[in-house]
Amino acid sequence: MIAIGCDHAAVDFKKSIIEHLQARGWKVQDFGTHTSEAVDYPQYARKVAEAVARGECEKGILICGTGIGMSIAANKVRGIRCALCGDTFSARATREHNDANVLALGERVLGKGLALDIVDVFLTTAFSGEERHVRRIEGISAIEREEK
Ligand code: RB5
Numbered sequence: 001m002i003a004i005g006c007d008h009a010a011v012d013f014k015k016s017i018i019e020h021l022q023a024r025g026w027k028v029q030d031f032g033t034h035t036s037e038a039v040d041y042p043q044y045a046r047k048v049a050e051a052v053a054r055g056e057c058e059k060g061i062l063i064c065g066t067g068i069g070m071s072i073a074a075n076k077v078r079g080i081r082c083a084l085c086g087d088t089f090s091a092r093a094t095r096e097h098n099d100a101n102v103l104a105l106g107e108r109v110l111g112k113g114l115a116l117d118i119v120d121v122f123l124t125t126a127f128s129g130e131e132r133h134v135r136r137i138e139g140i141s142a143i144e145r146e147e148k
Pocket of ligand 1: 007009041064065066067068069070
């Protein structure tokens, strides 16, 4: 199950991504928003990030105008490694190296074709599992545990 959410700036991308994923057999849980009425992105980032952190959804996708606000907010949830990607190289690398579990995209930044390619790469690339990457991710978790 893939969790997805957006703000008012990215309803169109969210709809296209959901259709794209469902056509490829993914199950998708849509956390909104559903209209162009202005909303605050942190509440959608939180819903998606918490669904992933609780293990209810295996990955999350968050879209706003730039992807920046969504990524900042999602990364406040313990256990979330949200990567803002504007290219497929980064999408592949963040799965292989960072084991990112949430992808952030910017509708005002990307073309739809590129965004769908980034989604495909993100969801089909496995974490490398290499010791140095495991160690570095553990370093991220240590910050979560130790920061007050
Ligand atoms: C909304 O205007 C915009 O600020 C939001 O979609 C996002 O880009 C924030 O980071």
